[in-house]
Amino acid sequence: MTEWPRTADGVVVVAKTMQAVVVHGPEDYRLEQVPVPTRGPGELLVKVEAVGICASDLKCYHGAAKFWGDEHRPAWTQTQVIPGHEFVGLVEELDDAARQRWGVEVGDRVTAEQIVPDWTCRYCMRGDYHMCQRHDMFGFKRATPGAMAEYMIYGTDSIVHKISRDIPAAHAAFVEPLSCALHAAERADIRFEDVVVVAGAGPIGLGAIAGAKAKGAGTIVALDMIDSKLDLARACGADVTLNLKDEDALARIREMTDGYGADVYIEATGHPSAVGQGLNLLRKLGTFVEYSVFGSDVSVDWSIISDDKELNVLGAHLGKNTWPAAIKLIESGTLPLDRICSKQLPISKFQEGLDTVADGSSSVKVSLIPDALYRP
Numbered sequence: 001m002t003e004w005p006r007t008a009d010g011v012v013v014v015a016k017t018m019q020a021v022v023v024h025g026p027e028d029y030r031l032e033q034v035p036v037p038t039r040g041p042g043e044l045l046v047k048v049e050a051v052g053i054c055a056s057d058l059k060c061y062h063g064a065a066k067f068w069g070d071e072h073r074p075a076w077t078q079t080q081v082i083p084g085h086e087f088v089g090l091v092e093e094l095d096d097a098a099r100q101r102w103g104v105e106v107g108d109r110v111t112a113e114q115i116v117p118d119w120t121c122r123y124c125m126r127g128d129y130h131m132c133q134r135h136d137m138f139g140f141k142r143a144t145p146g147a148m149a150e151y152m153i154y155g156t157d158s159i160v161h162k163i164s165r166d167i168p169a170a171h172a173a174f175v176e177p178l179s180c181a182l183h184a185a186e187r188a189d190i191r192f193e194d195v196v197v198v199a200g201a202g203p204i205g206l207g208a209i210a211g212a213k214a215k216g217a218g219t220i221v222a223l224d225m226i227d228s229k230l231d232l233a234r235a236c237g238a239d240v241t242l243n244l245k246d247e248d249a250l251a252r253i254r255e256m257t258d259g260y261g262a263d264v265y266i267e268a269t270g271h272p273s274a275v276g277q278g279l280n281l282l283r284k285l286g287t288f289v290e291y292s293v294f295g296s297d298v299s300v301d302w303s304i305i306s307d308d309k310e311l312n313v314l315g316a317h318l319g320k321n322t323w324p325a326a327i328k329l330i331e332s333g334t335l336p337l338d339r340i341c342s343k344q345l346p347i348s349k350f351q352e353g354l355d356t357v358a359d360g361s362s363s364v365k366v367s368l369i370p371d372a373l374y375r376p
Helices: 055-062 096-102 169-173 175-187 203-214 227-236 249-256 273-281 304-308 323-332 347-359
Strands: 017-025 028-035 044-052 086-093 109-112 151-154 160-162 195-199 219-224 240-243 262-267 282-290 312-315 343-346 366-369
Touching: 017 347, 028 347, 044 109, 044 169, 055 347, 086 151, 086 169, 086 175, 109 169, 160 323, 169 175, 169 366, 175 203, 175 323, 195 203, 195 249, 195 273, 203 219, 203 227, 203 262, 203 323, 219 227, 219 249, 227 240, 240 249, 249 273, 262 273, 273 282, 273 304, 343 347, 347 366
Parallel strands: 195 219, 195 262, 219 240, 262 282, 282 312, 343 366
Antiparallel strands: 017 028, 044 086, 044 151, 044 366, 086 109, 109 160
């Protein structure tokens, strides 16, 4: 860990400016020198080690997720924000209040959940902090800048977790999408011997497969259109993999289930066609879990949900109470994280990172590393 100079009372003296990606609008993200954030009472100053690029980052970049002020749906991101909500870093500076709140010390590797709840709204008071009515969100709002930078602040309302320094930083940063995927598996209420179909073998889909395996699913079927991702799905616990370019998934699932259909379908592609596919693949009284960010509206025949099958259709958002399990799974070494976290780039090449995620075929999880820490 870098040993920074300190003042007489022990406060770290860091550089006055830092490298950061700044949002100026759709398809207008710029690498800039900005002031290093100043830690307030009870907060953590964290030296960023790695930040993953999420599909929602990409949708925001292209404007599909809407920028602040759009009248058609709630805003996802504001301008003049540093993006990045999948991150890990080292504690560089804290005070006794932060030490007592989170049980961390200088040099500890820490991550924070992407939502910053207010802890006072109706949802928070009922334990559903992930749906906080008045929350902030790292990397989307000016009040909580994200991690595509050299430093960031974890505010006093943040949910902070420690994670081992014995694993690569890019692997540790995968805790955010993995926690989301585990939440999707929990929402599915998977039972022993269930046939679980996971659409999409990207970061969320692979995590959902691992979660379904841990929940005791009888047969896990992964759907994708890229063979290398289906190979990864098997490594994460899928029993059957189907390439939708080559096989009729509906016919295969019916064949596997004596004509009934799957018990559970987890949608993790963000493609509108996967929604109708899932409704058709499920048996009567089956469970559909949606965990995607769509770039456009989706239309389906709702009579399948009601009159035909009486389906349980559930949404899933963030990773309520699943971060400790995700951290444990990452630290166990059971997931093929070298293959999942397949590409790391310096932050100065953030555009290449966004373009790689947009391509979707060459890498699963792309991470950015501050230039000063990047080692090719």
